[in-house]
Amino acid sequence: MTEKRKCVLDGIRVADFTRVYSGPAATQLLGDLGADVIKVEDLGQGDDARVFGIGDNSHHPLQGASAAFIALNRNKRSIGLDLKVPAARDAALKLAEVSDVVIHNFRPGVMERLGLGYEDIRAVNPRVIYCDISGYGSAGPLAKQGANDLALQAHSGLMSITGTEQGEVVRCGSAVIDLHCGVIAAAAVLGALLHRERTGEGQRVEASLLSSSADLMAVFYGEYWLDGTIPKPMGSGNRLGVPNQAFATTDGAVIIVANNDDMWRRIAGALDKERLDQPEFRPIAGRRQHRKRLLDMVAEICARHTTQTLLDVLSAAKVVASPLYNVAQAADHPQLAAIGGIAEVDIAGQPIKLITAPMRMEKTPPSVRRAPPAHAADTIEILRELGLTPAQIDALAEAGGIRAADAARRTRKTG
Amino acid sequence: MTEKRKCVLDGIRVADFTRVYSGPAATQLLGDLGADVIKVEDLGQGDDARVFGIGDNSHHPLQGASAAFIALNRNKRSIGLDLKVPAARDAALKLAEVSDVVIHNFRPGVMERLGLGYEDIRAVNPRVIYCDISGYGSAGPLAKQGANDLALQAHSGLMSITGTEQGEVVRCGSAVIDLHCGVIAAAAVLGALLHRERTGEGQRVEASLLSSSADLMAVFYGEYWLDGTIPKPMGSGNRLGVPNQAFATTDGAVIIVANNDDMWRRIAGALDKERLDQPEFRPIAGRRQHRKRLLDMVAEICARHTTQTLLDVLSAAKVVASPLYNVAQAADHPQLAAIGGIAEVDIAGQPIKLITAPMRMEKTPPSVRRAPPAHAADTIEILRELGLTPAQIDALAEAGGIRAADAARRTRKTG
Numbered sequence: 001m002t003e004k005r006k007c008v009l010d011g012i013r014v015a016d017f018t019r020v021y022s023g024p025a026a027t028q029l030l031g032d033l034g035a036d037v038i039k040v041e042d043l044g045q046g047d048d049a050r051v052f053g054i055g056d057n058s059h060h061p062l063q064g065a066s067a068a069f070i071a072l073n074r075n076k077r078s079i080g081l082d083l084k085v086p087a088a089r090d091a092a093l094k095l096a097e098v099s100d101v102v103i104h105n106f107r108p109g110v111m112e113r114l115g116l117g118y119e120d121i122r123a124v125n126p127r128v129i130y131c132d133i134s135g136y137g138s139a140g141p142l143a144k145q146g147a148n149d150l151a152l153q154a155h156s157g158l159m160s161i162t163g164t165e166q167g168e169v170v171r172c173g174s175a176v177i178d179l180h181c182g183v184i185a186a187a188a189v190l191g192a193l194l195h196r197e198r199t200g201e202g203q204r205v206e207a208s209l210l211s212s213s214a215d216l217m218a219v220f221y222g223e224y225w226l227d228g229t230i231p232k233p234m235g236s237g238n239r240l241g242v243p244n245q246a247f248a249t250t251d252g253a254v255i256i257v258a259n260n261d262d263m264w265r266r267i268a269g270a271l272d273k274e275r276l277d278q279p280e281f282r283p284i285a286g287r288r289q290h291r292k293r294l295l296d297m298v299a300e301i302c303a304r305h306t307t308q309t310l311l312d313v314l315s316a317a318k319v320v321a322s323p324l325y326n327v328a329q330a331a332d333h334p335q336l337a338a339i340g341g342i343a344e345v346d347i348a349g350q351p352i353k354l355i356t357a358p359m360r361m362e363k364t365p366p367s368v369r370r371a372p373p374a375h376a377a378d379t380i381e382i383l384r385e386l387g388l389t390p391a392q393i394d395a396l397a398e399a400g401g402i403r404a405a406d407a408a409r410r411t412r413k414t415g
Numbered sequence: 416m417t418e419k420r421k422c423v424l425d426g427i428r429v430a431d432f433t434r435v436y437s438g439p440a441a442t443q444l445l446g447d448l449g450a451d452v453i454k455v456e457d458l459g460q461g462d463d464a465r466v467f468g469i470g471d472n473s474h475h476p477l478q479g480a481s482a483a484f485i486a487l488n489r490n491k492r493s494i495g496l497d498l499k500v501p502a503a504r505d506a507a508l509k510l511a512e513v514s515d516v517v518i519h520n521f522r523p524g525v526m527e528r529l530g531l532g533y534e535d536i537r538a539v540n541p542r543v544i545y546c547d548i549s550g551y552g553s554a555g556p557l558a559k560q561g562a563n564d565l566a567l568q569a570h571s572g573l574m575s576i577t578g579t580e581q582g583e584v585v586r587c588g589s590a591v592i593d594l595h596c597g598v599i600a601a602a603a604v605l606g607a608l609l610h611r612e613r614t615g616e617g618q619r620v621e622a623s624l625l626s627s628s629a630d631l632m633a634v635f636y637g638e639y640w641l642d643g644t645i646p647k648p649m650g651s652g653n654r655l656g657v658p659n660q661a662f663a664t665t666d667g668a669v670i671i672v673a674n675n676d677d678m679w680r681r682i683a684g685a686l687d688k689e690r691l692d693q694p695e696f697r698p699i700a701g702r703r704q705h706r707k708r709l710l711d712m713v714a715e716i717c718a719r720h721t722t723q724t725l726l727d728v729l730s731a732a733k734v735v736a737s738p739l740y741n742v743a744q745a746a747d748h749p750q751l752a753a754i755g756g757i758a759e760v761d762i763a764g765q766p767i768k769l770i771t772a773p774m775r776m777e778k779t780p781p782s783v784r785r786a787p788p789a790h791a792a793d794t795i796e797i798l799r800e801l802g803l804t805p806a807q808i809d810a811l812a813e814a815g816g817i818r819a820a821d822a823a824r825r826t827r828k829t830g
Contacts, residue, residue, distance in 0.1 A: 008606040033606055048675065053638070053655050067638035137775075140753025145730060150651075150659065151737040154670040157745035159651065159661070161588030164579060169661070169739065171651050172587035173576030174631050180591070181773075183598045183630075188774035190605035191423040191448055195779050197612045203778035211773040214756050215598075216589050218770035221746035223468070223482035225768045230743050236565075236574065236586050240468050244565065246574070246584070255569040260463065315560060322566040324584065328645050330572035331636035338555025341629050353640040355633035358596075358626040359603035360552075363618035364610050 007034025008364040012193065015095045016040060016076065017104035017111070019047040021149065021175050022209065023133050024072040025182025027103060030189060031075030032357035032366040035101070038382055039076045039373065040092060043403040046080065046375035047073070065347060065372065073372035074345060074354060079383070080376030080403030083114050088401030092116060094386045097124040101189055105133035108143050118204050127202040129192040133185050137208040147209050149175035156213035161220065163233030181212035183358075242287035243267070243295060246324055247302035253324040254302060254310050258287070263319060270317035271301050271310075345371035379404035422449025423779040427608065430510045431455060431491065432519035432526070434462040436564065436590050437624065438548050439487040440597025442518060445604060446490030447772035447781040450516070453797055454491045454788065455507060458818040461495065461790035462488070480762060480787065488787035489760060489769055494798070495791030495818030498529050503816030507531060509801045512539040516604055520548035523558050533619050542617040544607040548600050552623040562624050564590035571628035576635065578648030596627035598773075657702035658682070658710060661739055662717035668739040669717060669725050673702070678734060685732035686716050686725075760786035794819035 012035040016027040024039075024047070031037040041047055052068040079095075081088040093116060096102045102121055104111050111117050111132075118130045132138060135147025153159045153171055163169035185207035192205050214221065223229045231238075237245035241259045258264035261282050268276035275297060280286045287294055302310060307323045314321040325333065336342060343354045345368060357366035379402050383393050396402050427450040431442040439454075439462070446452040456462055467483040494510075496503040508531060511517045517536055519526050526532050526547075533545045547553060550562025568574045568586055578584035600622035607620050629636065638644045646653075652660035656674045673679035676697050683691035690712055695701045702709055717725060722738045729736040740748065751757060758769045760783060772781035794817050798808050811817050 008610045029602070052674075067641055068634045070641075071633040071637045136750055137754030137756075140750045142750045146733060146735045147737070148672055148674065148735050150670055150672055151735050154661065154668075154737040154739045155745060155748070157740050157742040158587070158589055159670075159739055160741045160745075162577065163585055163588075164583055168579055169651065170578055170585065170648065171653065171660075172573070172591065173578075173646070173648060173653070174573055174635065176587065176591045176595070176631055179631050180595050180598065183595065183602055184773045187444070187598055187602040187605055188776060190602055190609060191774075191779065192776060194605060194609045194612060195423045195776075197609060201778055203776060205777070206775040207773065208754065210750060210754065211756055211771075211775075214751055214770045215773040216591055216594050217742070217745065218486040219483045220589065220742045221770055222486045222768065224742050224746050226482055226485075228743075230741050231588070233585065233588060236584065238586065238588070245586075246569065253569075255565055255574075257563055257565055259467075259563065318561060320561045320563050320566050322562070322569040324569045324574055325572050326575045326645050327572040327632070327635045327639050328643075330570060330575075330632065331639050333570070335551055335555045335557045335625060336629055338558075339552030339623065339625065341552075341626055353637065355629045355636055356626075358599045358622065358630040359606075360621040360626075361603060361607060361610075361618060362620070363616055364606065 006364070007367060008361065009034035009193075012036070012101065013099045014038065014101040014103060015092075015099040017102070017106065017116070018133065019105070020049045021068070021072065021178035022181040022185070022207075023103060023105035024049065025179050026131070026133065026185035026189070026207070027076065028072050028074060029183060029186040029357060030101070032368070034364070034367070037076040038095060038099075038378075039073065039078045040083075040095070041078055041080050041375060043080050043082045046078070050375065070347070070352060070372050071355065074368055075370050076373055077370070077378035077382060078373035078376050079379045080405070082401050083116070085399055085401035087396050087399050089115060091383060091386060091388065091396065091401070093120070093124065095382070096121045096128070098386065099125070099128065100193070101129045101131065103131040103133065103185065103189070107146060108132070108134055108138050122202070127196060127200065129189055129196065129202050130204045131185055131189055132204070132206045133181065134206070134208045136210045138206060149178040149209070152177045152209040152213045155210070156217050157220065158213060158217060161231050161233050165233070165235045167232065169233055177209050177213045177216065180216060181207050181209050184212050184215070242284065242291050243298055245295075247299050249302050249305055249307045249310060252307045254307050255322050255324060256298065256314065257320040259320070260284075266317040266319050267314065270313045270319060271298065343368040347371050374405055376403040376405045378406055380406045421779070422782060423776065424449035424608075427451070427516065428514045429453065429516040429518060430507075430514040432517070432521065432531070433548065434520070435464050436483070436487065436593035437596040437600070437622075438518060438520035439464065440594050441546070441548065441600035441604070441622070442491065443487050443489060444598060444601040444772060445516070447783070449779070449782070452491040453510060453514075454488065454493045455498075455510070456493055456495050456790060458495050458497045461493070465790065485762070485767060485787050486770065489783055490785050491788055492785070492793035492797060493788035493791055494794045495820070497816050498531070500814055500816035502811050502814050504530060506798060506801060506803065506811065506816070508535065508539065510797070511536045511543070513801065514540070514543065515608070516544045516546065518546040518548065518600070518604070522561060523547070523549055523553050537617070542611060542615065544604055544611065544617050545619045546600055546604055547619070547621045548596065549621070549623045551625045553621060564593040564624070567592045567624040567628040570625070571632050572635065573628060573632060576646050576648050580648070580650045582647065584648055592624050592628045592631065595631060596622050596624050599627050599630070657699065657706050658713050660710075662714050664717050664720055664722045664725060667722045669722050669729075670737050670739060671713065671729065672735040674735070675699075681732040681734050682729070685728045685734060686713065758783040762786050789820055791818040791820045793821055795821045
């Protein structure tokens with residue numbers, strides 16, 4: 001029978017023990033796809049990411065809700081539980097028992113010590129899909145080592161190929177490994193849900209920053225294993241194309257890419273056929289041999305024109321080119337809004353823009369249904385859904401096991 | 416009834432019209448998860464990525480199989496079809512008709528002109544999942560613009576925050592947007608397969624480099640929309656932590672991350688409590704105010720020790736730290752092998768190492784079953800599976816519609 005579902009994960013509940021970046025990215029995507037994501041936060045400040053960078057933003061309009069937290073935590077409800085208090089740990093286990101997916105990014109061993117390891121949860125919920133997200137995976141000499149995005153940028157060699165031609169290496173400006181890991185974890189969960197739908201069988205799945213970084217570096221590792229190549233950073237360029245980098249214009253910069261000879265001829269034709277379309281610049285080996293001379297000529301031409309003029313001629317010649325935008329220009333570019341890339345939610349009475357899920361699905365479109373939650377905003381509501389009585393909830397509060405920003409609401413409703 | 420499946424996508428067929436990076440990354444992941452991926456290649460050199468960088472590698476052991484191609488095309492069979500020859504196009508449509516998933520990364524409109532658009536395929540295969548991968552999405556002013564990873568690094572602002580403190584911006588060394596897009600497309604297909612499993616309904620899904628880049632930049636766009644921040648590159652550091660960057664050692668460099676005050680106290684204690692654990696360096700606002708003095712002191716200490724000595728003391732203090740490895744050190748680090756991150760296949764009689772799928776699944780483990788195919792290695796085999804008779808295959812060959820590296824094999828078998 002054909003059943004109508006608005007989102008692909010409608011009816012799926014996710015018990016989310018993650019914080020900071022990779023895990024919240026994974027669960028946000030599951031939430032965008034329709035899942036009911038319940039974010040378990042400690043009683044202190046909650047997810048560390050709530051205050052990331054806030055120190056830099058004293059003029060920040062939303063106290064206690066950093067840009068990082070806002071970007072990664074929509075479509076979630078928040079429950080404040082101190083997992084070291086037995087009754088609160090029991091509530092967490094109850095949540096895991098009635099969830100389809102349990103996901104965490106503690107160091108290996110932490111969930112087990114809390115009595116929330118895979119075996120603990122499978123015992124009460126045999127169909128559970130349990131997802132570990134770790135820094136370096138669950139085996140090997142570094143398994144217990146803490147990690148973050150920058151550590152893996154350094155460990156993976158990504159930093160060693162990111163930098164200037166003079167050899168100064170720099171970080172890739174965004175937390176690309178964390179965020180890639182988030183989508184990988186979500187994909188593993190989707191695969192496991194498909195398997196469970198067919199067979200009834202749950203399973204344990206795992207993503208790690210190390211595996212995610214290796215996925216981003218696979219071409220370079222493979223080349224090194226093939227022939228010993230150890231690449232160095234090349235500024236905005238790389239070894240694959242000439243040109244394949246940024247050039248300054250009168251009012252900014254433009255990147256121009258010739259990834260084959262045909263593209264180079266089109267670039268030469270668009271910029272200055274007479275000077276550039278020379279036989280020694282084809283095939284690619286010639287452009288590599290005469291790299292400096294060719295790049296100097298292209299640079300000299302670009303330096304005489306505006307970015308827009310260059311884009312117009314290059315794009316008419318079907319050359320891959322782009323302005324080098326800053327964050328403001330990128331965020332506000334009309335193309336992003338045109339493809340539905342921006343949503344708006346209300347936080348503390350203010351309209352806040354968010355980037356939507358990165359895929360489109362015609363029949364089951366991802367959606368933004370809830371703004372990122374205030375810390376412990378839904379504690380009482382969730383405990384009630386788990387079947388706790390008002391007396392049990394009061395006892396939990398007295399034992400110091402919960403934080404409940406919705407306690408006032410509860411009082412109003414029940415008082 | 417519980418059904419045993421070795422991989423989660425066993426029995427799923429993917430008609431793969433993608434090339435270069437994002438698309439092949441997506442279909443390789445589907446193949447790793449068990450799908451039968453049939454890569455449709457043109458009759459010239461096939462996927463452009465087959466020769467990427469080969470010019471730099473005249474000592475390359477596998478002529479015509481670049482590191483980039485090898486890294487992104489295992490678990491696929493290759494059929495060589497000239498889609499402009501009507502009978503070959505018909506064979507492609509037949510393939511799409513019997514496939515669960517059809518995926519391409521041509522510019523918008525190309526598949527439609529070939530008669531292989533979503534509506535064409537849905538007409539013969541109503542349950543199909545059809546995945547478009549594009550540069551800038553399917554609507555808006557840039558929809559028809561060609562793109563690649565570097566173009567989106569520039570367009571998205573990722574390059575504008577990647578570079579030196581002096582303001583020289585550089586590319587992120589790997590094609591992170593392409594590869595992130597690949598996993599996003601695979602996740603969309605997995606979601607659509609789950610929906611189809613439940614409802615019988617196929618659908619069209621879409622990923623784009625633009626959406627994928629926005630996913631990686633969401634925190635920065637959000638911060639700009641909140642308070643107007645337009646970040647600049649900061650070398651190996653960023654604004655969130657002090658320290659949070661690389662420091663030179665006697666024999667290399669190490670990254671050290673203090674993402675909160677507690678982590679900073681542990682760093683100070685591990686390196687030189689007396690000099691570093693000063694009240695003006697807490698909380699984070701103090702470390703920002705005295706950034707240069709603090710970083711100079713940490714740099715001076717690190718410069719007197721080996722990387723290993725520093726790692727030992729930092730890791731004993733549970734500080735997030737890592738050596739800055741080059742590609743060789745990263746690829747050969749025992750941790751990667753320990754978590755099953757490396758597989759080996761045979762290509763032209765040589766053992767070749769590959770990076771495995773970036774997730775682990777206990778019950779349905781991703782696997783490497785086939786080496787990356789030679790160009791058109793499986794043409795005859797696939798045409799036969801599609802039900803073409805030997806006479807029809809001969810006619811197709813005579814019309815110039817196919818390339819068949821397995822033709823000799825066919826002759827031997829049928830002759």
